[in-house]
Amino acid sequence: MCLGIPGQVVSLEEAGGLRMGKVRFGQILREACLEYVPEVGEGDYVIVHAGFAISRVNEEEAARTYQLLEEMGQLQELDPDDAEVGGSEDTSAGGEPH
């Protein structure tokens, strides 16, 4: 129930007195209420829950886990199989939960 899905805001609009927007989750576009994320604009990533964006995804923080990976990659030089996964593309989205 507390499932929150990361998506990218592709457009903003006003509807029924509310700040709404279209959010892209992979191939799917859905409307979400953006009232609770006034700082968010087009192109930003948000976490959407029950039709509401509840938080902006901080891209620098999203990259942190991948920095951690790189750091640890160095700790793991002995295992070359693990070394190549550096920065995968969807870091800012934080991946899609199920």
Next chain:
Amino acid sequence: MKYLDEYRDEALAQALLDRIRRVQKRPWMLMEVCGGQTHSIVRYGVDDLLPKEIELVHGPGCPVCVTPLELIDKAHAIASRSDVIFCSFGDMLRVPGSESDLLTVRSRGADVRVVYSPLECLKIARSHPDRQVVFFAIGFETTAPANAMLVSRARQEGIDNISVLVSHVLVPPALEAILDSPVNRVQGFLGPGHVCAIMGYREYEAISARYKVPIVITGFEPSDLLEGVLMAVTQLEEGRAEVENQYARVVTRDGNGAAQGLVSSVFEVCERKWRGVGPIPQSGYRLREEFENFDAERRFEVGAIDTQEPPVCISGEVLRGIKKPHDCPAFGTDCTPAHPLGATMVSSEGACAAYYLYGRHHKATTKG
């Protein structure tokens, strides 16, 4: 290694596991608070990948599971009225009440509709001015802003054929109830990422300090969960008890101020009963007096409700981390997702359903 190659970031997961193995010296028991985390853990076998001495027990953070039976029965009574359009999140439809579930109520002719966003109720109410639209407003702090917005808009737009049946619960009082219990075994928590996206984590700092228990606010990806475990175990091994934020890409210390503001203008804190657990003081929300017109419990006289829980169901102990699903004699036999006896077998975030779904039918398949 089991499921490891399914991980989004296999290398990251492997590196985190190595680090956990290096840090961990003594046995520890951690609880993941949120049902979404439980689902991820069981689905990806995160707990099976961890060293044997680290046990994960599953927490109460499944709103569908803890919505009290009285309210489910009330929902059924209200939904059965011919003047009502009853709207609910999809997860609630199969939750067993004393007699049946909402799907059965619908098959008997009730107008029960699934909504994705509570705001859909506004449209439904506008296009059916002659009917009463009732929304089953359940959830934790994560969902409260969405439900509060529905009530706030309904009042602003003067849509008076809307009401809400409120069953809102709060995480911090449930953690305190778990920690206060004499049978508690939990030594550290993976805190609920999306609850804290709304509320921030100041409340958890007080709990961590008072009970000397590490709380790591954690996300939902397998690698988030592994990192959360690493951070919690590191604290325990070093004798620290703090709140740390693994999910900083989404959660800030203060949370979402705009959402908190609207929630506290619509709701106030009250005692709530948790299914299987019982009443917990200050553990939920009810509508403020200014919004009592929108309270479905006031609008519809439902009368005395005599609830009956199947005696075999131990979901209350499962939700508090005291027992695991396969400790229940009905698990996988009399109780399955197709014929659930308890709510934890219904929601995919319920521990019983997750264990069933991912084939944990026998004790031997997990650590115990």
